[in-house]
Amino acid sequence: MRPARHGMALAAPLALFLAAFFVMPVLLTLPTSFREYVPGMGITAGSWTLGNYREILADSYYREVMWRTLGLGAAVTLACVLLGYPLAFMIARGPARWRMPMMMLVIFPMMLNLVVRSFGWIALLANRGLVNNLLMDLGLIAAPLKLMFNLTGLMIGLTHIYLPFMVLMLVAAIQNIPRDVEVAAMTLGSSRLHVFTAITLPLTAPGMLAGSILVFVLTISALVTPRMLGGPTFKVMATLIYDEYMQTLDWPTGSALAFVLSGLAIAIIWASSRLTRRWAGTA
Amino acid sequence: MSDMMPRRPTAIAAWAVIVFLQVPVLVVVLAAFSTTSYLTIPPQGWTLAWFGKVLSDPAWLSAIRMSLFLAAGSTVVALVLGVAAAYAIAHRMLPGSEMLTALVMAPLVMPSVVIGVAMLQYFSLIGLRGSLVGLLCAHVVITVPYIVRSALASLGGLDASLEEAARVLGATGLEAFRLVTLPLIRPGLVAGALFAFITSLDNVPVTIFLISARQTTLPVLIFSSVEMGVDPSVAAISTLLIVVTGLVLLVAERRTGFHRFI
Amino acid sequence: MSSLSFDRLGKSYDSVEVVRQISLTVGEGEFVALLGPSGCGKTTILRMVAGLVQPSTGRILIGDEDVTALPPNKRGLGLVFQSYALFPHLTVFENVAFGLRRQGVAAAELKRRVEDALAMVRLHAHGGRYPRQLSGGQQQRVAMARALAPRPRVLLFDEPLSNLDAQLRDEMQIELKRLQRSLGITTLFVTHDQSEALSMADRVCVLANGVMQQFDTPEEVYHRPATAFVASFIGKPNRLPGTIAGRDGAGGTVRLGPGCTLASAHVTAAVGAVVEVVIRHEAIHIVPEGADGLAGTITLRAFNGARVHYVVRLDEGVELVAETASSGALAALAVGTAVRLAIAPEAVFAMVPA
């Protein structure tokens, strides 16, 4: 065990850096959320109020957006797990020659700029986009499906962004399972399905949970994609905060919303990492 | 040999997901060749004009340079700061390491618009506004979580006695890290650096507040032109960027084989 | 070569003392085993010698040099880890060359010394391989070669054989001992395996709960255990509940059952005290019917090649395990045979349970 002063010396640069360039700016923003905002006049100096927070809790619109954001986070996370697991399993356990190409194809789309990627989706998902045109030409639907400015479009766009993150974390988790355990279960008479549900899945749960936390957090604070694929009719917390900051210039409400969102996210991370520890048997 | 190998349905599902991941890439690449002056799919007529336009426009080129510089610079700084701290955390060398971990991850949680405005206010106060240093620091803040996360994971999987063996064999602490630990965690770090690089390369909400008039980044330039209409040159530039980063990715893979360690 | 000494060496973690005031000297070229159950502090001592753990008290000397404050890379030691800790990203050759490169040994000399070291462990053909391509035994020998190549002043082993299967372990014991002898290198060997310690070491240091129990030759430790702990830890003991029936100097009598008493040469507790009675299997001798001894009946016989074990139920109901050579008349007693057991008082230890 090395002395603590070495640890301090190693960790201090990052700790000080974050203190100077993250904690300080954010702390300076905190008072803003307790200020009063007068439209057209700006932030009233010297006023202190809890009103912004009270309004967030009392206003049914804010509550709706908050639940929608959390719901969206959960839905995208779930979609990423469901779509990502077979792919991760294939990468981790499939033929070795497919490993590298598949991995590259997972990482590759991450390189596409988010704004441009959203344009790509718009071209695909619009009422007269590629998908609707194809379906109509095939005679499968009579009128275009609404694929944008609603949950569907946002789910598709956000799942596409965060799926690679999930796949990469799941691959690592699946690789870490000792194969003997699965063989042991099989010799004890388990079917493939049972081995998967009773052994493989629980053993990858911590990795899956870690990936889920990451995807969830990134989803609920995503801005560009919700703005472009969700539009004004499907607002989430991040776009609402953006609007308060950038459209109405009501920074006090905006920062109060931001701290509420951050608080929610931290609470969820904390709760789920406790859950992970319990699953992993270390709590 | 274990029987838990993917069977045909799994393989089909996996390839379907791979296809899903490539779809918008294909759309954008195709749109880059369209003769229309707006983004459209399928392209109407084929042209290379947009590539020519982008490659001859100094604004796009300098934005690309700026973005790549910023992404590379912040990734390097984040690697140095992040790996050192992760090392201390992983080896339980300091009290309160859980708090430090939480602090490092916090920028992921905070909505980035708020970080952007907060930093603008703060940088105005301390005189860093519009400076490259300030922008670099901001990007380090948003990229360092990915580095620390992957470094912690890599270090956690490492046998602590390897470094001790090196020490007993006569290596100094730094030598032991350089000769033993670093080569072993490098693939994990490459993966973390990849996330960091992409995060920096894609960032709009923080960057947009901190750039100065003479420097802008690619995503900010694209984002600001959205308001005034997007022509296929953004698709062309994205295509170019994808090709370049794709090649970098392949080279990195060749050199480190990092895909096996993600 | 140098000697290795501890002077009141101690280590505490958060006020828990895991190593208490150990003083001993490993002579030049001597092979000393640190023996004890897991958690006794032996590995901590080894890591303090290596410089991987800072002692809380006391000093460590190599020869006349006080190395207590030196970092591990300045101590000139060789250490073979339980996990071998071979560098997975380096070839066998580079693993062995690692320490030499730290010393700045010139290329030609380095090559020669690496090859010598590999030849010494009979792996000269394996220099280009990676550790994962070797068997467990081969990895173990690479670890040896790597530790020896820089010509350390003292060689340290941390349970190096515990990951090998039984037969390989026996072979390696002999090989390792031969190597140590031929090099004449001062060696400290940590193990929890008494047979390993007894068969390999010149002297054995038995530890319990961070306290040195006995430091002596294997013969002394085995035949004249200094403490009750040593008596129960070395050899294969019968452990029975009993009470002290009488005292007589350092000895006395213990009562195992209503009508069963034994003379013991090692009694420390007062009359009436509840004790644990420890008697090694091989100290219990089966004697012919009619001779003096405790009467009982054989209930189980187990043959393991060199020895035969009998479980004998005494008439008073107590069960004891006795052991004899696997040939001769006493080796072929059937289950149900009535026998008598003779036990020398020197072999009976009455200990107050911890």
Place this chain on the structure above:
Amino acid sequence: MLALGLSLPAAARADELVVGSFGGSFADNVKACHVAAFEKATGSTVALKLGSSSQFAASVRASAGASDMDVIFIDNSLAVQIHNEKLNEPLSRAKLNHAGEIIPSAWGVDDSYVVAMVSATALVYNPMLVKTPPTSWLDLMDPQYVGKYAIGDISGTSGLQFLLALNKMKGGTLDNIDPGMEAIKPIAKGSVVLYTQADQLVSLFERGEIAIAVWYPDRAGVAADKGLPVAVAYPKEGSVGILPVVQIPKGTKKIDLAHKFIDVVLSAEGQKCFSERAYIGSVNKGVTLSEKVAKIAPTGETLDKLWFVDPDVLSRQIPGWTRRWQREVAR
């Protein structure tokens, strides 16, 4: 890379003016019409910082009286807000040679800004799909357009102005938006999209997804030049005027240079150049627009009928209206 880093110093160069401009074609036009002339006249250089009105407002506020921009293009309501927050330098007409050529109503309160161009919110339609040009805002409700029209979200100027136009038609006032909100609800529900970026409509028109929209004549003019099938109609109830302004944020060290730039913007040449390229109305009385532009940009009678909403009221009311819109219209 390193050289690039070092060549980007924190402090602006002494002879360089930083101008906050909208991006895309707007920036191209500013470069062509204003920057070139300014650089030629003064020998100084201009760096354009691209962004939106609200980004500039946010940035000016965050930098609290020490803005890194010397001149900004910004919507008039936000310019008023910046003035209310005391974050701007007043314009000095004495330093502007062309001040006298400007229509009087272009000047902001206390000369806190000056209008740089005149645009409007009007109806834009696809003449291939719409045989009779629309004449009224309410034509949107015509059954033939069901599922084939689009209006903007309140976060964009056109959405807000359409709301105000409807409100006025239904008897509302700037202090009572209820009639407008009620009227716009069904229209918003039927809109193909509540667009947030003006150019979203380009692809909608192009794909024939919409036949008519509440949009900007200048955008329509530029798009028509590129081959988009669109024409402009000013509703008889009167359109609502859009006034992008120029303003000097507080803290600039180049106040004279900033005035010189604004002078170029206001000059007849600058105005004419911008108008012709962008299909936008001029504030310089000496400018006569070409017929092609005059047909689209607000001039003459359409200009006279434009309704210019008091920006001071706007800046105070917009946050409240936005909230109501979010909750009642877009929900």
